[in-house]
Amino acid sequence: MKQPDRTEGLRSLIRQGLQAVSQQSTAAHLGDRSTYVGMSDIGQHWECPRAALARKVMPTPNSLERLLTLQRGHWFESGVGQALASLSLHVLPQLEINWQHQGVPIKAHLDFVVVWGAPVNAIRILEVKSTDKLPASPHDSHLLQLHGQLGLLTQAWDKPVFNIRAEDGTLLHDKMTFPQLCLAHLGLQLPATADKTSMEAWLLCLSMQDVTTFGPYTFNQAMLDTALDHAVQLWGDLTAHRAGNLSLSQVTCAQGFYPICSYCEYNGDCPKFPQGVQMPQWEPALEKLTVLKEQRTALDNEIKEMETVLKLVHRQSGTRDWVDAGKHRFRMSVAAGRSTLNREALHEELTDIFRFEGLGDIDVDALLARCERTGAPFERLFIAPIN
Numbered sequence: 001m002k003q004p005d006r007t008e009g010l011r012s013l014i015r016q017g018l019q020a021v022s023q024q025s026t027a028a029h030l031g032d033r034s035t036y037v038g039m040s041d042i043g044q045h046w047e048c049p050r051a052a053l054a055r056k057v058m059p060t061p062n063s064l065e066r067l068l069t070l071q072r073g074h075w076f077e078s079g080v081g082q083a084l085a086s087l088s089l090h091v092l093p094q095l096e097i098n099w100q101h102q103g104v105p106i107k108a109h110l111d112f113v114v115v116w117g118a119p120v121n122a123i124r125i126l127e128v129k130s131t132d133k134l135p136a137s138p139h140d141s142h143l144l145q146l147h148g149q150l151g152l153l154t155q156a157w158d159k160p161v162f163n164i165r166a167e168d169g170t171l172l173h174d175k176m177t178f179p180q181l182c183l184a185h186l187g188l189q190l191p192a193t194a195d196k197t198s199m200e201a202w203l204l205c206l207s208m209q210d211v212t213t214f215g216p217y218t219f220n221q222a223m224l225d226t227a228l229d230h231a232v233q234l235w236g237d238l239t240a241h242r243a244g245n246l247s248l249s250q251v252t253c254a255q256g257f258y259p260i261c262s263y264c265e266y267n268g269d270c271p272k273f274p275q276g277v278q279m280p281q282w283e284p285a286l287e288k289l290t291v292l293k294e295q296r297t298a299l300d301n302e303i304k305e306m307e308t309v310l311k312l313v314h315r316q317s318g319t320r321d322w323v324d325a326g327k328h329r330f331r332m333s334v335a336a337g338r339s340t341l342n343r344e345a346l347h348e349e350l351t352d353i354f355r356f357e358g359l360g361d362i363d364v365d366a367l368l369a370r371c372e373r374t375g376a377p378f379e380r381l382f383i384a385p386i387n
Contacts, residue, residue, distance in 0.1 A: 121190060122199070157193065
């Protein structure tokens with residue numbers, strides 16, 4: 001008799017537990033997300049209106065991988081909260097702003113708001129994002145979300161629309177102005193108007209090894225207007241869909257090559273990917289290629305880790321010579337950095353030279369373009385999961 005796979009049973013148990021935790025946390029802190037537009041909805045609508053609507057009207061997949069990704073964000077957020085609390089700062093975690101714009105219910109949940117009262121009168125909004133790899137620049141959707149939070153806090157400052165909850169979701173303070181809430185919860189006196197306060201927002205991106213920050217960002221009316229416009233569009237689509245007047249296939253989707261498409265939970269019938277030639281016999285080959293690429297990535301990471309260790313060993317050995325280790329020897333040396341051409345700096349230098357020589361009418365861009373060479377076209381294979 002075949003024994004049940006106990007490993008899969010344990011994975012299933014963990015998945016069920018994470019799903020229960022996710023549902024409880026969402027219900028306690030975010031409520032029924034189908035009844036309002038959140039800031040993350042606005043950010044997603046900026047990237048892909050179809051995906052934003054699908055997340056509102058379709059069941060959310062609950063694979064172990066997705067649940068772990070979501071929980072990683074909560075765990076990082078909790079860790080940042082503990083770090084801030086250890087410094088005895090005045091922090092408002094998960095500050096909630098309830099807002100109405102053109103009849104659209106909007107809720108903003110700010111991860112952390114650090115507050116300094118008189119005489120400093122300063123506010124710092126911290127939005128925490130977890131990532132596998134730290135980005136070189138912030139994602140547009142995250143920036144729009146952050147600017148929306150900052151804009152609403154500024155605009156709603158003296159309106160009774162602020163709430164804060166305990167860890168279990170119990171309301172501690174409800175329907176207060178921001179100065180009232182800070183006085184009641186933190187004992188801090190703040191000005192009656194936002195313009196008397198230094199206010200900034202920061203984006204914190206964390207991986208398992210490091211953290212990077214983007215900011216500071218200050219109030220930007222154009223960005224707030226953009227965020228509110230996306231909220232109106234999403235709510236309009238949601239209302240039309242519920243009335244049976246709009247299908248997901250009619251909603252605009254992300255165009256061109258877009259990295260999020262491979263990870264989108266609703267790409268199975270996305271109109272961006274029209275029905276192609278059916279060749280199911282190649283599914284095993286694609287599965288194998290995907291696995292091999294994942295193994296290559298894992299091996300590359302393991303190689304980098306081993307090289308880092310051996311470099312450290314050589315550095316600590318106090319020698320510049322080879323180190324013998326059984327059948328192999330190793331040595332660390334410093335190689336010259338790779339030379340690259342800074343096109344922007346060259347453009348500025350040429351512009352200054354031509355201006356100094358009285359040749360300012362020369363088109364520097366055209367000159368650089370004539371010196372550039374484009375390589376021959378090459379073929380590239382794209383593989384994307386159908387979720």
